[in-house]
Amino acid sequence: MQSKMENMSPPLYELWEILKKNRLAIAGLTTLLIFFLVAILGLFLTSGKNPIYDPAKVRLEAKLLPPMTVIHENTLNTLNEKDIPPFRIFLFGTDHLGRDVFSRMLQGAWVSLTVGFVAVGISVFIGIIIGGIAGYYGNKSISLDYLLLFIILICGLIIIYYKKWLGTFILLFFIVATSIKKLFKKNFFNFSILIDSIIMGIIDIMLCFPSFFLILTVVALLPPSIYNIMVVIGLTSWMGTARFIRAEFLSLREREFVLAAKAMGVSDLIIIFKHMLPNAITPVLVSATIGIARAILTEAGLSFLGFGVPPPHATWGNILSEGKYYLFDAPWLTLIPGTAILIVVLAFNLFGEGLRDALNPKSRD
Amino acid sequence: MENPILTVQDLTVQIKNQQDITILNNINFDLQKGETLCIVGESGCGKSFTALSIMGLLPKKAKAYGKIMFKGKNLLQLSNEELRDIRGKEISMVFQDPLTSLNPLFSIYEQLSEIFIAHGFKNKKELKTRCLKILEDVKIPDPKTKLFSYPHELSGGQRQRILIGMAVALEPDIIIADEPTTALDVTIQYEILSLFNRLKRKKGLSALYITHDLSVVSEVGDRVIIMYAGTILEQGPKESILNNPYHPYTKGLLNSIPSLEKRGSYLTPIPGFVPSAENRPKGCPFHPRCLKKQAICTKKVPDKTFVSDNHFVYCHLVK
Amino acid sequence: MKDTILELRGIKKYFPIQKGLLKRTVGYIKAVDHVDLFVKRNQIVGIVGESGCGKSTLARCILRLYEIDDGKIFFNGKDVTTLTKKELKSYRQKVQIVFQDPYSSLNPKLTIKSSLMDGVKQANVEKPKRIEKISELLELVGLPKDSMHKYPHQFSGGQRQRICIARALSLNPELIVCDEPVSALDVSVQAQIINLLMELKEKIGLSLIFITHDLNLVGYFCDYVYVMYMGKIVECAPTLDIFKNPHHPYTRLLLDSIPGKRKQRPDSVFINKQDSQLNTQCGFAPRCKYFSKKCENNLDLREIEKGHWVRCSLI
Numbered sequence: 001m002q003s004k005m006e007n008m009s010p011p012l013y014e015l016w017e018i019l020k021k022n023r024l025a026i027a028g029l030t031t032l033l034i035f036f037l038v039a040i041l042g043l044f045l046t047s048g049k050n051p052i053y054d055p056a057k058v059r060l061e062a063k064l065l066p067p068m069t070v071i072h073e074n075t076l077n078t079l080n081e082k083d084i085p086p087f088r089i090f091l092f093g094t095d096h097l098g099r100d101v102f103s104r105m106l107q108g109a110w111v112s113l114t115v116g117f118v119a120v121g122i123s124v125f126i127g128i129i130i131g132g133i134a135g136y137y138g139n140k141s142i143s144l145d146y147l148l149l150f151i152i153l154i155c156g157l158i159i160i161y162y163k164k165w166l167g168t169f170i171l172l173f174f175i176v177a178t179s180i181k182k183l184f185k186k187n188f189f190n191f192s193i194l195i196d197s198i199i200m201g202i203i204d205i206m207l208c209f210p211s212f213f214l215i216l217t218v219v220a221l222l223p224p225s226i227y228n229i230m231v232v233i234g235l236t237s238w239m240g241t242a243r244f245i246r247a248e249f250l251s252l253r254e255r256e257f258v259l260a261a262k263a264m265g266v267s268d269l270i271i272i273f274k275h276m277l278p279n280a281i282t283p284v285l286v287s288a289t290i291g292i293a294r295a296i297l298t299e300a301g302l303s304f305l306g307f308g309v310p311p312p313h314a315t316w317g318n319i320l321s322e323g324k325y326y327l328f329d330a331p332w333l334t335l336i337p338g339t340a341i342l343i344v345v346l347a348f349n350l351f352g353e354g355l356r357d358a359l360n361p362k363s364r365d
Numbered sequence: 366m367e368n369p370i371l372t373v374q375d376l377t378v379q380i381k382n383q384q385d386i387t388i389l390n391n392i393n394f395d396l397q398k399g400e401t402l403c404i405v406g407e408s409g410c411g412k413s414f415t416a417l418s419i420m421g422l423l424p425k426k427a428k429a430y431g432k433i434m435f436k437g438k439n440l441l442q443l444s445n446e447e448l449r450d451i452r453g454k455e456i457s458m459v460f461q462d463p464l465t466s467l468n469p470l471f472s473i474y475e476q477l478s479e480i481f482i483a484h485g486f487k488n489k490k491e492l493k494t495r496c497l498k499i500l501e502d503v504k505i506p507d508p509k510t511k512l513f514s515y516p517h518e519l520s521g522g523q524r525q526r527i528l529i530g531m532a533v534a535l536e537p538d539i540i541i542a543d544e545p546t547t548a549l550d551v552t553i554q555y556e557i558l559s560l561f562n563r564l565k566r567k568k569g570l571s572a573l574y575i576t577h578d579l580s581v582v583s584e585v586g587d588r589v590i591i592m593y594a595g596t597i598l599e600q601g602p603k604e605s606i607l608n609n610p611y612h613p614y615t616k617g618l619l620n621s622i623p624s625l626e627k628r629g630s631y632l633t634p635i636p637g638f639v640p641s642a643e644n645r646p647k648g649c650p651f652h653p654r655c656l657k658k659q660a661i662c663t664k665k666v667p668d669k670t671f672v673s674d675n676h677f678v679y680c681h682l683v684k
Numbered sequence: 685m686k687d688t689i690l691e692l693r694g695i696k697k698y699f700p701i702q703k704g705l706l707k708r709t710v711g712y713i714k715a716v717d718h719v720d721l722f723v724k725r726n727q728i729v730g731i732v733g734e735s736g737c738g739k740s741t742l743a744r745c746i747l748r749l750y751e752i753d754d755g756k757i758f759f760n761g762k763d764v765t766t767l768t769k770k771e772l773k774s775y776r777q778k779v780q781i782v783f784q785d786p787y788s789s790l791n792p793k794l795t796i797k798s799s800l801m802d803g804v805k806q807a808n809v810e811k812p813k814r815i816e817k818i819s820e821l822l823e824l825v826g827l828p829k830d831s832m833h834k835y836p837h838q839f840s841g842g843q844r845q846r847i848c849i850a851r852a853l854s855l856n857p858e859l860i861v862c863d864e865p866v867s868a869l870d871v872s873v874q875a876q877i878i879n880l881l882m883e884l885k886e887k888i889g890l891s892l893i894f895i896t897h898d899l900n901l902v903g904y905f906c907d908y909v910y911v912m913y914m915g916k917i918v919e920c921a922p923t924l925d926i927f928k929n930p931h932h933p934y935t936r937l938l939l940d941s942i943p944g945k946r947k948q949r950p951d952s953v954f955i956n957k958q959d960s961q962l963n964t965q966c967g968f969a970p971r972c973k974y975f976s977k978k979c980e981n982n983l984d985l986r987e988i989e990k991g992h993w994v995r996c997s998l999i
Contacts, residue, residue, distance in 0.1 A: 634875030
């Protein structure tokens, strides 16, 4: 035990020691592990040509059955043998089309899980890159020429995706402008801006938008698909991470071990990825955990409003949405997905908060 | 001996965790009226904990045993209210870092007057003259404008002066200074030390001066206690300790101080490093680093041995 | 001169004070102001000064961790202020730094081995020999070989400082800049590190720049001393000279302030004068007892004895 403890990376070991004492966090973690298991199982059980639990099977003669309905010989004997779910039981009942809510919940779990992780993955990735640039290179300034060229390049690349001729034109303009600049070897605009100011400006502007409505607008314009939703949620929630990373990098940049590495002539990339990022990542981890919960909620909200994952694919949000018409006749249609969302989001939040407490140096003594 | 103003008897401080960690182990000393007692030791030897247990400011997890007698009362058994009355009025403390010891949001006047108000002083007009008097006492230049300035507008030395002024404001019996000059520059250190000595003499205070620097001791102390790993190793008058130390640790400390005279030859440092509070050795706490270690040192804690009237050592080598 | 390893000429580092929304520069903090400095081979040069006098900034300028605003740095006679990135790399192999705080100068997430590996890689040691080199380095600074698999938090302050020295040595430097390497350590451990540095100086023939505020240490350890005050060198001389015969009022104040060995009462430091009322360039004037009308002029460093320079108009 002793040797094992010594070989473990120090923060990880301490982290576990402290986290272990926080019962709520452990409860959250356990719930999350069960959720992951269910979601992964759900993916296998509900996909394929003949899934064991078929979330899309319509059984009109068995609609709006309450949970725990067992199929006997004398009830529902009109049901096709193929349509009967495993163990001959509708664990969570059926909806207005007679689809098995349990199967749909299983399918939805996987959606929630992937939306949460992919969206947060995208946002953390963007946040680390942008925050890292702001924090590490922030005190360098960029001349307006390069900035404009960069903007033209980005615009061209985006536009070429939608309108080929316009995009090509803009990119051509970019190439011409770059070569003119190379030729003259001087700046046309005698003005330069700190990289940090630019990035912080962009972050502040992004934060000004009410993000849910921004997402709504974007999703309304894009073709509805689960991947679009993940990307859009990711693209609109990276600002927090970027700020965390920037702040951490700003203080780490002046820390002696980073200076020492610089003084040894270690390259910037190694300094960033070996020395700075591992020391800056902890607050990001916490915010990412809570960010997953937020992404799951956002996806559920979008699906509820009908902008989310298109039917017939089930998500917890659209089960809830469809269930709202039968609130009094079939309350389980809203209660079950609602409770599931509540529990998962709560678990993520509890675990995230436990993680934050454990990482807080003040709680270590 | 005369009757001392403060007596510490068998003070033991433990931190309650999964396993108890002993920070202080059977500390005994007394403070005479009007004298300055220096407690010298390296980081982690428990010197700050000694001060905190006298002030009743130990962290929650720590538990103190033994007796700290002050004016016939055992400080360890007083309630929080009783302790609050004693703090500032009868025993006051100056901390190491003058930057964090003052609240940056309040002016010097507000912070100075706070102590008077806390101890039941209400007359507003006189409050101001009293505060001015403190600044004059500690020789702050231009006290009338400085009184209404904020901590960040003062230099580190001036801040420490004000803190010392605050500590002696209510004319306490004892002032405890916990490394008051460690965070300051050498030139400022001298000023603070002489201010400390002057105020102490003027007001007839007794002082407990905690430091890690033996060279400072020659400036302030009357008597010196050498602490190591939560125990006292040697205690005696300043001259006797500095010129004629008996314990190998004290000798090692003195030899470790570089100086112009020692140029050209290697220093003779104490090997090894200070053990952490969790794994202190058995027997004499210093034996793993001691160059003159004997078999008995690893087994038995040495007894108190007097080498002269008031100079004693805990070491098996001194007989 | 042939045996001069490092030469600084008029080094300047000003930090702009920025205010307002547009970050307009309203003034400068002159952290390092026209500093000239020489280090001879196998010599220990001390830089003394109070906190905030710019000595750490100077150290970072020497390492080119900060871009200097003006001046030239010559290393072995070669100008290193105009180096390309590649040349800078080889300069940095020759000059290394040890920082004050042993707790923040090691990456807490890396083992000692991988902390040292950076330097060993930079020194172009072949792959199979790297581990061997690391254990050699650890032995050189007096640590057991197997400590390379441990993390920084498993070491005490003095041991960490040894590791930092090992890291600096991993590039086989000719000059090490020590920025208060022992002031965060306990007295007994301090002496160990000082001895180690002395030993290294003799064994490897290192040159050292030793930045400190502890005059005892300077007196014991350094061959030549620069006294810095508010970004400027106010006096420089061989150690024995400066201790026996200090000229600048600030140097005298410093020497008189050494606790324990005071010859005389230090000159009082409070003088109730506002900086703006003093018509002088001398930064020390507000604290100077000898301030007079003469102080208005001639504030260059002047050589008053061989190798002993002072910046004071009164001398």
